Amino acid sequence: MQTHFSLAALADPDMAQSEKILRACVHCGFCTATCPTYLLTADELDSPRGRIYLIKEMLENGRAADARTAHHVDRCLSCLSCMTTCPSSVHYMHLIDHARAHIEATYQRSFADKALRAVLAFVLPRPSLFRFALRFAAAARPFACYLPERLRAMLSLAPAELPAPSDVDRPQVFPAQGARQMRVALLNGCAQTALDTRINEATVRLLTRHGVEVVVAEGAGCCGALPHHLGKVDEAHAFARRNIDAWTREIETGGLDHIVINTSGCGTSVKDYGFMFRNDAALAGNAARISALACDVSELIDKLQFERVDVPRLRVAYHAACSLQHGQKITREPVAALERAGFEVVAVPEGHICCGSAGTYNLLQSELADQLRARKVANIESVAAQVIAAGNLGCMAQIGAGTAIPIVHTVELLDWATGGQKPEALA
Structure with missing residues (x-):
């Protein structure tokens, strides 16, 4: 794709990166075949190719986002299916992230929309607040018919019951059973610790049973993905910095072979910390080291030897x-x-x-x-x-x-x- 960014614009590292991504696109349209929103709407602007055109025009001209651009970028799931399909290796993830940050900084949303997005970005990454909000949502469900459609949809997703907070989700070390094969940090996550504590509990049991010492590091928490995908860069980076600092302390004291993540959305974000802080002289090295150590729990399990017990072949x-x-x-x-x-x-x-x-x-x-x-x-x-x-x-x-x-x-x-x-x- 031909671009015409000014030299002043390209002095911004984020803009230079987006310009590089845009130039890789050859308009082939392979991405439209696997884009979920395009499959539903058949609207070119709801495809990666269409959004790329909108983003290019917005960034290249250095203008504030308009309602049409915000609408179609908002409808992107960031599922990244287009990146799997793309024959030109267009890094759509970094482009859409930059676009969302630009929209957040320049587009005037309605008060209700802006307030809702701010509440989600603040509440969801904080388990205690999120747990309180879920209890409130459960109590409000009988009155859902009186609420706007968007709030009704949100209430419908709130679980009727919540698990009690798990002891697994507090900072501590779980020793390996038998000979220790490796030492890992576990990202417990934010929403997961409120919605389903069984996942982290099962992860700890599974890993320790197979010779893995598991650390829940003091200070680690939300990966930053939730505010990041809402275009709230500063909030996302603040969460990421806390995790980088927490895991760096563990690396320097007890050592870590891996940072294990059992929520794949978080894993994608943590593996991108190196890119996220590439221009931060003070943090770039540690961020890259954390990204290199990050792995999905299935990647770690693939390295372990285990024997099954007699359970049904479901x-x-x-x-x-x-x-x-x-x-x-x-x-x-x-x-x-x-x-x-x-x-x-x-x-x-x-x-x-x-x-x-x-x-x-x-x-x-x-x-x-x-x-x-x-x-x-x-x-x-x-x-x-x-x-x-x-x-x-x-x-x-x-x-x-x-x-x-x-x-x-x-x-x-x-x-x-x-x-x-x-x-x-x-x-």
Whole structure:
């Protein structure tokens, strides 16, 4: 793609990076075949190629975002399926992130929209506040019919019951059972510690049982992905800095072989810390080191030897979260681990298409998210699975709201199959 950025604009490292990304695009349109929003709307501006044109025009002319650009960029899920499809290796993720930051800084949203986005960016990354908000949402559900459509959609996703806070989610060290093979830090996450504590508990049991010492580092928390995808760069970077500092302290004191993440959206973000802070002289080195150590839990499990115990050979529909298969390019490891544990794993038709969760997408773009969930559930139910496995809490909540088939995290099945607890969803 030909560009005409001014030299003054290209002096900004973020603008220079976006210009490089834009120039890589050859307008081929392969991305339109796998873009979820384009499949639903058939609107060119709801495809990566269309959004690239809008972003180019906005950034190249140095203008504030207009309503049309904000509308179509907001409708992007950041599923990154286009990056898997693109033959020219266009790094759409960094381009859309820059566009969102520019829109956040220059576009005048309505008061209600701006307030809602600010509340989500502030509440969701803070587990205590999020837990309080979920209790309030459960109490408000009987009055949902009196609320605006967007708030009704948000209330419908709030669980009726919440787990009690787990002891696993406080800073501590879980010693390895038997001879220690490695020492890792676990990112407990933010929303996950409020919505489903069983995932971290199963992860700790699974890893320690197989000779891995697990550290929950003091000061680590939200990865920053939630505010980042809302264009709130400063808030996202503040969360990321705290994690980098916390894990750097662990590296320098006890040492770390890996930083393990069991929420794939968080993993995509942490693996991008090196890029995020590439221009920060004080933090660039540590950020790059953290990104290099980050791995999805399925990547670590792939390196471990384990023996299964006698559990039923269930037919498992594996849902590949977009942030895992497109963002991190991890496709083989989760399926291989489930098969090694003795489960029958079946592929889901249209497995490359997003379920509609995408961080806060199902809260802010509920109409499109509901259509994508219906499409995903229909595909899952077509394979007659007994259980659904996924590697991302957001996907689990989104899909679980549309089907009666039990859905669990991949580590819950692996924990059970190697001597741990049977997942509550299968009770």
